[in-house]
Amino acid sequence: MPRYPVTFAMTVDDVGFGDEPDAFVDLDKFFGGLDLPVTYFVTPRWGDVPIYEKPAWLAALRHSAMQPRRAFALHGLRHDTPFEFGWTHPYMGRADHDREWATRRDEVRAGLRRQALQEKLAEGQRIFEHVFGAPAKVFRSPYAAVCEDLWAALLWAGIAADSSKVINWDLWRYWRQEVFPPVDWDPDLPPHLRQADGLWHAPIMAEYSWMLTDNAQVERCFGRALDDFHRVREREDGLFVMVCHVEQTSREFVKGREVIRRLVEVMKQDKNVRFVTLPGLIAEVAR
Numbered sequence: 001m002p003r004y005p006v007t008f009a010m011t012v013d014d015v016g017f018g019d020e021p022d023a024f025v026d027l028d029k030f031f032g033g034l035d036l037p038v039t040y041f042v043t044p045r046w047g048d049v050p051i052y053e054k055p056a057w058l059a060a061l062r063h064s065a066m067q068p069r070r071a072f073a074l075h076g077l078r079h080d081t082p083f084e085f086g087w088t089h090p091y092m093g094r095a096d097h098d099r100e101w102a103t104r105r106d107e108v109r110a111g112l113r114r115q116a117l118q119e120k121l122a123e124g125q126r127i128f129e130h131v132f133g134a135p136a137k138v139f140r141s142p143y144a145a146v147c148e149d150l151w152a153a154l155l156w157a158g159i160a161a162d163s164s165k166v167i168n169w170d171l172w173r174y175w176r177q178e179v180f181p182p183v184d185w186d187p188d189l190p191p192h193l194r195q196a197d198g199l200w201h202a203p204i205m206a207e208y209s210w211m212l213t214d215n216a217q218v219e220r221c222f223g224r225a226l227d228d229f230h231r232v233r234e235r236e237d238g239l240f241v242m243v244c245h246v247e248q249t250s251r252e253f254v255k256g257r258e259v260i261r262r263l264v265e266v267m268k269q270d271k272n273v274r275f276v277t278l279p280g281l282i283a284e285v286a287r
């Protein structure tokens with residue numbers, strides 16, 4: 001038997017991408033079938049159109065919000081640049097980031113000033129509230145990009161918790177087909193919920209289900225997820241925040257859901273794991 005309980009939060013990014021929500025609706029059914037609390041990170045203005053002006057999306061989100069164990073959080077505003085809310089981590093960096101940085105340096109810097117961040121968050125919160133009836137309490141930055149002024153801007157916007165930082169970057173390097181040796185967990189980010197800069201921080205453990213198409217990938221990624229879970233379980237009050245993306249676990253990539261299903265199965269058999277949504281967890285600790 002494990003010594004200490006683990007808190008597990010499943011999270012899904014890029015909800016709101018595209019004009020049609022079919023992949024999201026299908027994924028939401030998958031989580032409903034697993035009976036798993038899930039937090040959806042919604043991008044409120046993808047394609048520069050407020051999501052409430054897309055009737056199919058509005059209906060899908062409101063339907064999901066009526067189901068048990070669903071929660072919603074804010075995932076940027078437009079998600080149209082890696083630099084919308086900060087600087088990307090080198091492991092997240094890609095050629096398009098480098099190009100953008102090379103050509104739009106001044107614009108990027110201007111967009112990351114406190115006032116500019118606040119304006120983007122205010123617009124995001126306005127749209128979010130229009131859809132869900134209340135502003136978001138939890139935020140995750142697109143591309144996991146953060147900057148120094150972000151924390152104060154989030155507080156200003158009524159956000160209580162951030163989930164942008166990443167503990168285990170190793171698989172992101174794998175997705176980019178980089179050569180190993182592997183990197184270990186970020187030593188500055190223990191897998192716990194903790195307070196800093198006036199906010200709660202719930203760091204992401206890793207992504208294990210990015211565009212998987214064959215069984216060998218599933219085995220490999222499930223193995224990684226299991227290793228991380230066993231390490232978290234060795235700690236007191238460990239927090240395991242898992243992330244997947246809507247499109248990258250749908251259609252031709254639906255195999256990635258096997259990793260999620262199998263990990264949740266293991267965790268459910270382990271009686272010391274509790275399952276939460278991130279807004280639910282924050283409401284609990286903020287009481």
Ligand SMILES: [Zn+2]
Binds near residue numbers: 013141143
């Ligand atoms: Zn995203």
